[in-house]
Amino acid sequence: MRTSWTSRFHPVARSADLVDGHIYHGRLLGQELAVWRDGEGRPNAWENRCPHRGMRLTVGMHLGSGVRCLYHGLRYASGSGRCTAIPSLGDRELPRQLNICVKTFAVREKYGLVWASLAESASEPVIAALDGVQHTTLRSVVIGVAAENVMDALANSHHHGTVVPAEAGTRRLSFASSTNDKTIILIVQPADLQKSIVHSVAIGEFASDDSTTRSHRRGLVSDHNARLCALRDALESTSIAPRATSSVLSSSAQARELLQTPT
Amino acid sequence: MQLEIDTKATTGGQGDAIACDPALHDDWHVVARAEECAQGALMRVRLCGRRYVIARGHDGSLSAVADNHEGGSGPLPGPAVIEAYGLVWMCPGIPARGVLSFPQFTDPQFQVVLCGPYGIATSGPRIIENFLDMAHFPFIHPGILGQEPDTAVAGYKVEVDAASGDLMALDCSFWQPPTSVLTHGGSVVHYEYRVPRPLSAILTKLPEAPGGLGVSILLTVQPVEPERSVAWILFATTNRQKTPLELRAHQERIFMQDKPILENQQPRRLPLSPKDEMALPCDRLSMAYRRYLSDSGMRFGVIARDAG
Numbered sequence: 001m002r003t004s005w006t007s008r009f010h011p012v013a014r015s016a017d018l019v020d021g022h023i024y025h026g027r028l029l030g031q032e033l034a035v036w037r038d039g040e041g042r043p044n045a046w047e048n049r050c051p052h053r054g055m056r057l058t059v060g061m062h063l064g065s066g067v068r069c070l071y072h073g074l075r076y077a078s079g080s081g082r083c084t085a086i087p088s089l090g091d092r093e094l095p096r097q098l099n100i101c102v103k104t105f106a107v108r109e110k111y112g113l114v115w116a117s118l119a120e121s122a123s124e125p126v127i128a129a130l131d132g133v134q135h136t137t138l139r140s141v142v143i144g145v146a147a148e149n150v151m152d153a154l155a156n157s158h159h160h161g162t163v164v165p166a167e168a169g170t171r172r173l174s175f176a177s178s179t180n181d182k183t184i185i186l187i188v189q190p191a192d193l194q195k196s197i198v199h200s201v202a203i204g205e206f207a208s209d210d211s212t213t214r215s216h217r218r219g220l221v222s223d224h225n226a227r228l229c230a231l232r233d234a235l236e237s238t239s240i241a242p243r244a245t246s247s248v249l250s251s252s253a254q255a256r257e258l259l260q261t262p263t
Numbered sequence: 264m265q266l267e268i269d270t271k272a273t274t275g276g277q278g279d280a281i282a283c284d285p286a287l288h289d290d291w292h293v294v295a296r297a298e299e300c301a302q303g304a305l306m307r308v309r310l311c312g313r314r315y316v317i318a319r320g321h322d323g324s325l326s327a328v329a330d331n332h333e334g335g336s337g338p339l340p341g342p343a344v345i346e347a348y349g350l351v352w353m354c355p356g357i358p359a360r361g362v363l364s365f366p367q368f369t370d371p372q373f374q375v376v377l378c379g380p381y382g383i384a385t386s387g388p389r390i391i392e393n394f395l396d397m398a399h400f401p402f403i404h405p406g407i408l409g410q411e412p413d414t415a416v417a418g419y420k421v422e423v424d425a426a427s428g429d430l431m432a433l434d435c436s437f438w439q440p441p442t443s444v445l446t447h448g449g450s451v452v453h454y455e456y457r458v459p460r461p462l463s464a465i466l467t468k469l470p471e472a473p474g475g476l477g478v479s480i481l482l483t484v485q486p487v488e489p490e491r492s493v494a495w496i497l498f499a500t501t502n503r504q505k506t507p508l509e510l511r512a513h514q515e516r517i518f519m520q521d522k523p524i525l526e527n528q529q530p531r532r533l534p535l536s537p538k539d540e541m542a543l544p545c546d547r548l549s550m551a552y553r554r555y556l557s558d559s560g561m562r563f564g565v566i567a568r569d570a571g
Contacts, residue, residue, distance in 0.1 A: 032529065048529070049529050051540065051541045052540060052541050052542075052543065053528060053540055054528040054529050054530065054534075054540060055524065055527060055528055055529075056527040056528075056529060059523070059527050070402065070403075070524065070527075071399055071402065071403065071524055071528075072398050072399050072402060072543075073401070073402050073411075073414065086543060087401070087402075087411075087414035087415075088398035088414060088415065088416045088543055088544075088545040089415065089543070089544065089545075090414065090415025090416075091415070092415075092544075095544065098541065098543070100541050
């Protein structure tokens with residue numbers, strides 16, 4: 001029986017996606033997320049919804065220490081998600097019984113990725129192969145099928161190397177390249193019922209900047225990317241068209257429920 | 264006039280909501296501009312997940328039939344269709360009352376321009392609720408309907424008009440910067456809101472002094488699907504110095520500022536339970552509107568209170 005997908009950290013963005021002043025629109029298990037880094041570098045993963053009138057916070061304003069909702073100017077603080085300003089009140093005090101807070105999710109930043117968990121307690125994201133070694137985050141690929149299907153396909157695929165299970169929710173791809181052995185860790189983000197994002201983190205001396213390494217890296221990256229895209233095309237051509245989701249509330253609950261079902 | 268009806272299509276789930284929606288089924292909804300319906304021509308329209316065909320006979324009268332997907336046998340009951348305020352209104356059931364009242368349309372003091380139709384990818388109630396909201400003026404319509412830092416919403420009265428049953432907000436006021444349509448310096452503008460039907464609302468800007476400029480705006484929403492709507496606006500003003508084109512451009516500019524807001528509210532259906540979204544003191548009209556929809560049994564485009 002598979003462990004539940006909800007009580008785990010999953011990648012929801014690449015670290016590089018959280019550029020200064022930007023609020024990134026992410027998705028995990030059907031839950032829409034506003035993922036952003038505050039002025040001090042701390043990541044936040046919030047429900048992408050102002051608790052006042054449901055406005056997406058990804059289209060709000062990044063204030064450094066918080067986010068301002070575009071619709072009515074309500075402000076929410078980094079970290080706690082607590083509402084700190086309500087412009088429609090003017091000089092009046094916020095009524096004490098009003099405790100407005102964005103729904104926040106546990107968030108970590110590790111291995112060049114930003115991770116979030118929908119459950120309050122989840123074991124820390126650990127990929128032993130990436131600890132203490134140099135690594136590089138490659139391009140992520142969106143595949144329009146369930147994460148389970150992607151994991152199975154990776155296990156059975158004749159990729160350009162050996163794919164073995166690594167930590168939960170990940171696959172370890174090892175292969176020999178022309179110059180030396182390479183390892184890429186593949187981590188599958190269950191974005192929605194029928195949408196997965198495959199993140200790739202390569203182990204190795206990618207930071208080295210001599211021209212041989214650079215051209216070798218380009219070849220490796222484009223080769224890996226082409227193979228992931230081929231996998232995507234194969235998976236999507238055999239899957240039925242994803243059904244339209246009705247509402248965020250029901251679809252995220254449904255997605256979580258289905259993903260928890262052991263197969 | 265003989266209408267061709269497609270009865271081959273399979274029975275779909277579409278349209279089930281309207282049949283059991285007491286708030287919409289026996290009421291009138293705008294489906295077209297009157298001048299769009301040419302004599303002897305057919306026009307396809309959509310309302311509450313169903314398709315209809317409207318025809319204008321050679322005597323100028325309008326008639327409608329379901330562009331039927333249920334494929335039933337026997338004569339189809341034609342939905343009621345009439346013309347009012349330059350618009351075509353349709354009632355899918357048995358009309359419980361007349362088309363809502365907008366007396367400014369025939370008042371010689373007012374010039375009236377039709378704005379729209381504007382397709383909006385959200386539910387009708389979200390569109391109406393946004394129209395009833397003053398607190399967003401400085402943020403979404405800066406320099407037109409409001410301006411930071413004047414963001415405070417003063418208290419106002421909410422009541423149900425005993426005679427009509429309309430939901431009303433009285434003594435509303437908001438600081439508004441100088442605009443070209445209401446020629447005044449920045450000042451406090453007084454408003455009244457009236458909600459005569461679940462998907463229609465009228466905003467009236469009261470003149471600053473007797474004989475001053477007045478504005479009345481009717482917004483009515485054609486519910487196409489639970490999360491897809493078409494907005495129609497009748498903009499009536501006593502300002503006769505502006506051309507219809509200028510007035511329409513002004514109203515369109517404002518509405519196009521609202522559109523991206525409306526299409527980014529989640530969920531798209533309006534939650535009617537007070538627990539689902541946090542209400543602020545300025546949201547008394549919004550909360551009353553949600554109660555009003557709940558009381559009227561509205562289901563199309565809302566998340567009902569009893570839905571958990």
